[in-house]
Amino acid sequence: MITLENIIRKFEIFTAFYSVIYILIYIILAILSYLAIKSYYNSKYYLHKDILIKSNHTLGVSIIAPAYNEAFTIVYNVKSLLLQDYPKFEVIIINDGSTDDTLQKLIDEFSLVKVDFFYQEKITTQPVKGHYKSINPVYAKLLIVDKENGKSKADASNAGINSAKYSLFICTDVDCILRKDTIAMLTKPFIENTTKVIATGAAIRISNSCEFKDGMLYKSHYPDTFFPRFQELEYLRSFLFGRMAWSKTNCLLLVSGGLGMFDKATVIEAGGYWHQSLGEDMELITRIRRLMHEKREPFLIKYIPESLCWTEVPSDSVIFLRQRVRWARGLIQTLYLHKKMFLNPKYGKTGLVILPHYFFFEFFVPILELLGIIVLTIDILFFSVNYDFLFIVSLFVYLFYTTITLISIYLDQLVHRQYSSIRELSTLIVMVFLEPILYHPINVYASLKGYIHFFTNKEKKWGAMTRQGFINAKD
Template identity: 70%
Template sequence: MTTLESIVKGSELFFGCYSIFYILVYIILAISSFNEIKKYYIGKYFLKKDVIIKSNNAIGVSIVAPAFNEGMTIISNVKSLLSQEYPKFEVVIVNDGSTDDTLEKLISEFELVKVDFFYIEKIKTEPVRGHYRSTNPIYNKLLIVDKENGKSKADASNAGINSTKYSLFICTDVDCILRRDTTAMLVKPFLESDKKVIAAGAALRISNSCTFKEGMLYKSHYPNTFFAGFQELEYIRSFIFGRMAWSKLNGLLLVSGGLGIFDKDTVIAVGGYWNKSLGEDIELITRMRKYMHEQKKEFEIKYIPESLCWTEVPDDKEVFLRQRVRWARGLIQTLFLHRKLFFNPKYKNTGMIVFPYYVFCEFIVPVLEVIGLVFILLNIFFFGINVPFLVIISISVYCFYILITLSSIFLDQMIHKQYSSLKEVGRLIIMVFIEPFVYHPLNVYASLKGYAHFLLKKEKKWGEMSRKGFKTAN
């Protein structure tokens, strides 16, 4: 047997073992997720959100939303953020050097004037040009921060954090639509836990094809475009079986940039968002976990399995691939930057479980898929493939994927009853069976391209996502 043949044959054993390992990991995550969802909905009624909303001693929360060239939708989006049902909050909009009429529209609509503001730059950012408040008492919860463009959401968010007055802040996008009780729901983990909660997140839903009225969701629909439809499926699986499982294990390494609540002191202590990161959300959480372990402090990061936020996602190939390339590059950048966490017992479950999971089950998977395909082709053309083995492995992985995804959809429909008709649920289920052959290869391609850009040190570019805006109901 030649050396090449030995390598190819040995690869069969490796990929077989890895497939079993991968399936076992996801079985554990699925069981953990189900138990955590069950626990959440049982405990939901012990501290009802109405108690929090009506409390005279509510924890103050600042909602931070960067805005860059959002003139078309900025007014309705800000009014939506101001409509939160919570007794003690503020909305901090950061105009990140917009070149359109974003600031002018804000000044006109909300009757803003420039004010003296005691601004302490606890986190370094591009220069802040001024702060604006409304002369109309109706908008007394609104603060506008005008700054020079920092070429990243991270820099704008940091300026917003520096300007907040409360101990907790929600980071979101100005074009996101939040449920009116979002703030109350996100605050709950900070009140219920006996450990220090440093961050919490919640489920995001895709707004494409949904209709909104007066800044709130009016009717939810399954997206009617190719890429948005598959992303809806991806989001359901990720938030139901991914985030909830890691929440139970206190192993969340990612709180979505679209919606997350944070302990401000901890964020400032670690230096805020890193403006050179292409995955600033995962990088910040990694740094916060690392900091808490080094300070030898007990902490938790929680996740809420409720749809609290709707956001628009790319629905054309170019923008979608650009986004996923950036995400992949942000992942490898974060893993490389914090590589000393890898199997380091000093960092407890972060170093021994969470970080290795992201290396072996997130980062390396696209690479192994391509290598596996190469070995299959070598077997076919040179050595004669072990057909029964290949068929068994392929069917097992495919069926397991179908089972996990359908279970996610079932749980999602039980909890949220998201769609307005069974026909839309049927379309979603059909997508499950074709995703591995149509959508997944594009994700693999984007991941490998992102890794290559990182290794080749290609110039970092965020790129702009063209948005169509929200559909409004009459």
């Protein structure tokens, strides 16, 4: 006879088994991440970046940055993007139908004029109204694309890809600050590997509370407000810990929309960014992996453990929740769209390893946590509970979670020595122990809300992020 108590006991057994598998996976990821970082720094100078910076025969790169109502910071940000220390590049800013004076500020500051431009719409976008170039030779590398609003970063990025003249492009956000050698560092994997590289990514850091001077990072600080502080931990864990491990096994499924370099021909063949996606960066990588598997062509997607980009993250609850709900919905949207790859041997590691991982250990985790709370509540109210065992298990999970994050901090400090004082590093470590209690439940709530929005087909909205701007360092 099936009873409620039997169901609860079977769920507890399943949860215990699931937790063991989850922990084993993260132990494996930790080992792979360490090996990948060690391998990277052992071979870092095999092809020194200075060779690329000083060579006139290196690969050309287009930096693509969509802008919508960015008048407050647009001039500063464009000047920062133009500071790249690389011989052959261009900066393409896409004015995606801004309703403020973003375009006019660009025209005035950079002496822009409308030019005749041979524009091929290889990827369909909203209509492009014109292209602008500067009459000042100092800004010869700058191209402005003015287009009608496409209601997504994807549509604007595709217009930039159509306008790009070089074979590689970097997709970034106009508010991002790039390290001066970003192009050189991201280009190296395309040159060093004999197998075709179709994308590269690198670590992104949080700019909130950091100081910048002349468009470059001047002094790094640990964020001083609630949400950015915990997001710093997330970024460390995901970029240094997770993505390095997946790169090591060529299973990387996510190159951040804030910083990623791509082979333009491959992206165009795959159809560019999907303008209806709420997680366009992950969806594009999934689709180009699918393309390469179907062509039966070997490929690599590489990730490097260098901090090459700084970006502002949400600092208040409304914008943070809006972002995380969109990310959660983008995850399930991508998994659903590419469901035919799931456990399909035709798609190699993508179908057999990485998509199942994202389904069972990314998408499913918030649902399991909610079910666990419900089952625990029923157990406490109606059945006997071994509180000693419950405490031991909870403590073990808590310590494992914090240990993973502490390892990420250790690796980051070993490689980058990012923080300017012991006090900031100490604060970061304290946040590690508060994150599971204060911050993680908010993320679970946002994920579940995103899933509900997807299954109820609630109208999708990207929403706007209110920016505080960068802190300028004082002389």
